[in-house]
Amino acid sequence: MDNIRYDFEIEKDDFERAGEASSSIKKILRQLGLNSGIIRRVAIAAYEAEMNLVIHSNGGSIVIEIDPRKVTIFANDKGPGIKDVKLAMKEGYSTASDRIREMGFGAGMGLPNMKKCSDDFSIKSILKEGTFIVMKMFLKDGD
Amino acid sequence: MTVGEICDKLNLEVLSGESGLERNANGVYICDLLSWVMAHAQKDDVWITIQSHSNIVAVASLLELSCIIICEDAEIEDETVRKSAIEGIPIVSSKKSAFELAKDMVNLGLGS
Incomplete structure (x- = not known):
């Protein structure tokens, strides 16, 4: 299998299209014939990253790369950056507004869910610049 | 059991996504926090x-x-109806509370 890469632009506050990138990513993995367990992990991680970009960022992108050993998701945005990454990684912590919470978002589970679904998770955030997340899911025999 | 059979037996109103009525339903998950649902609901669950x-x-x-059952007659946006038709995920409406619906599902033998 050659390396495959897809880029998805994510707009701030675009709740109408929110989830479409994750759905496309899931379809791609399905077409590649990966097993349902790894597809679920990638789909959840991609969805949470996509929703974070819609809710919290000034827009950004989700990139997926698939090589024979792993699936990698890059979520990069154009700010505003996270003040306290350690706090943001805590289950239940959220800075989402009441309006967003009423829609069922802002449970403070996004980043923890992403980490749980990844074999390797890294996050870097610079205030006013952006947040940069890399998630790797390693393919095992049978995936 | 299929989604269609559940809707028939419980007299539930299907609003859209009829192409998914043949989907299999194996369990029930009840929650309004989307990230929580993402982390815990399982394939083929009925989501209330x-x-x-x-x-x-x-x-x-x-x-x-x-399928998705919107309980307590909560108002449903047109965009939700449109998307469910595209994805083939039935959207079902009910006057009942999540608890009452859960009891109905147990009585139907769902999840057992």
């Missing part, structure tokens, strides 16, 4: 919620849930 904006269809589709 009061959330009714269009993003619920993305969640259900990604997790391959069998």
Whole structure:
């Protein structure tokens, strides 16, 4: 299998299209014939990253790369950056507004869910610049 | 049991996504926090919620849930109806509370 890469632009506050990138990513993995367990992990991680970009960022992108050993998701945005990454990684912590919470978002589970679904998770955030997340899911025999 | 059979037996109103009525339903998940649903609901679960904006269809589709039941007559957005038709995820409306619906599902033998 050659390396495959897809880029998805994510707009701030675009709740109408929110989830479409994750759905496309899931379809791609399905077409590649990966097993349902790894597809679920990638789909959840991609969805949470996509929703974070819609809710919290000034827009950004989700990139997926698939090589024979792993699936990698890059979520990069154009700010505003996270003040306290350690706090943001805590289950239940959220800075989402009441309006967003009423829609069922802002449970403070996004980043923890992403980490749980990844074999390797890294996050870097610079205030006013952006947040940069890399998630790797390693393919095992049978995936 | 299929989603269609559940709707017939419980007299539930199917609002859209009829192409998914043949989907298999194996369990039930009840929650209104989308990230929580993402983390815990399982494939083929019936999802009961009061959330009714269009993003619920993305969640259900990604997790391959069998259908979404909007309980307590919560108002449903047109965009949700449109998306569920595209994805083939049935959206079902009910006057009942999540608890009452859960009891109905248990009585039908769902999840056992």
